[in-house]
Amino acid sequence: MSSRSTPLDGKPTQCVGFLLLDQFTLISLASAVEPLRMANQLSGQELYRWHTFSSGGQPVWASDGVPITPDASWDKPGVADTVIVCGGVGIQSVVTREHITWLKALARQSRRLGGICTGSWALAKAGLLDGYECSVHWEFLAAMQEAFPRVSMSASLFTLDRNRFTSSGGTAPMDMMLHLIGRDHGRELSAAISEMFVYERIRNEQDHQRVPLKHVLGTHQPKLQEIVALMEANLEEPIDLDNLAEYVDLSRRQLERLFQKYLNCTPSRYYLRLRLIRARQLLKQTSMSLIELATVCGFVSTPHFSKCYREHFGVPPSDERAGSEMSRRPAVLAIAQPASTRPLSALEQARNESTFASVRMSERT
Incomplete structure (x- = not known):
């Protein structure tokens, strides 16, 4: 990466390129780009630059019908050290041999590669996620698991695995970018960006997509779907497994077989996970x-709860809450710098915003 500036924290300006595939989801692109813009605005420094690419630099249609004219053709990716593939609808038919060749060339140049929404399909198709953990929109989880057995699929909102960054769709790319910004320039900055976007909390890699069970099972196994619905409706007073089996006219052994076959766990383990996920939501969103x-x-008991929570999420509930409260603390504001009258770049345009340079960047060695 060639940088033309170095922010006060001593790290070079990072440049991120976004490859727009036909029918990409606009909300995912915006969720990934806007945190970069706000990082510049709040820090008053050019921490990030970004560019969009397409084949031949031709306009690309988003899934909602909005045409986007990219900044450049994809044969000029030298301005970016990280390239993120923006996918969307019909990803299997959109990824071409040219896409694969281009992505492989970037990988040989040791570029950091990512995918948002269904963009990780393109990386997997190019063999660039073999041996990596990967996130994708839940609608494509099963398809990717079948098509790319060497890729470790995750239901997490996003996954950061070495030099591969992948996230599911919607607003999940925002969480991924906020996490990366916090890692690069401090938690205070990422928390301030979250506040500017009225984003209640920054989700992390332990947060999972809410994958509809009907999507996982299709129209099959209605009894299993009914059992899970009963579990979800009875978290405070869990139903005994024998009673659950009786409700749907199954034996307990048949019930256990269903869970092992279709959900890869025991009924009790699945029930515990539902209760812990609910506890985590309440822990972060309530007092x-x-x-x-x-x-x-x-x-x-509380000790039993804490033990199960720590085993599942890798952190005690008390520490989880402390971290959540830290991320919601208001950022320390600095005196805003004078606004520029010549908005020649994204950073200079940001100078006209009242929040420009409102978060101090401490100098790091």
Whole structure:
């Protein structure tokens, strides 16, 4: 990467390129780009630059019918050290041999590569996710698992695995970019960006997509779907597994076989996971005490709840809450610098915003 500036924290300006595929989702692109813009605005420095690419530099139609004219043709990616593929509808028919050849060339140049929404399909098709963990929109999870057995698929909102960055669709790319910005320039900046976007909290890699069970099972196994619905409706007072089986006219052994075959876990493990996910939501979004959380999520005691929580999420619930509260603290504001009258770049345009340079960037060694 060639940089023309170095922010006060000593790190060179990073340039991110976005490859727009036909029928890409506009909300995913905006969710990835806007945090970069706001990082510049709030820091008052050019921390990031970004460019869009397409085949031949031709206009690309988003999935909502909006035409986008990219900045450049994809044969000139030298301005970016990170390239993120923006996918969307009909990704299997959109990725061409030329896309694959181009992405492989970038990988040989040791570029960091990413995909948002269904963009990771293109990377997997090029063999660039073999041996990596990967996220994709839940609608394509099953298809990618079948098509690319060497790729470790994850239901997480986003996944950062070495030099591969992948996320699901919608607003999930924002969480991924906020995480990267926080890692590069500090948590205070990413928290301030979240506040500017009225984003309640920055989700992390442990947050999973809500994958509809009907999508996983299709129209098959209605009894399994009914059992899961019963579990979800009875988190505070969990139903005994024998009773669950009886409700749908199955034996307990048949119930266990169904869960192992279609959900790769025991019924009790699945039930526990539902309760812990609910506890995590309440922990981050409410001020309920740990005792109250344990009770409403069906745990017999607070120590038992804390033990299960730590085993599942890798962090005690008390530490999880402390981290969540930290991310919601208001950023320390600095005196805004004078606005520029010559908006020649994204950074200079940001000078006209009242929040320009409102977050201090501490100098790092």
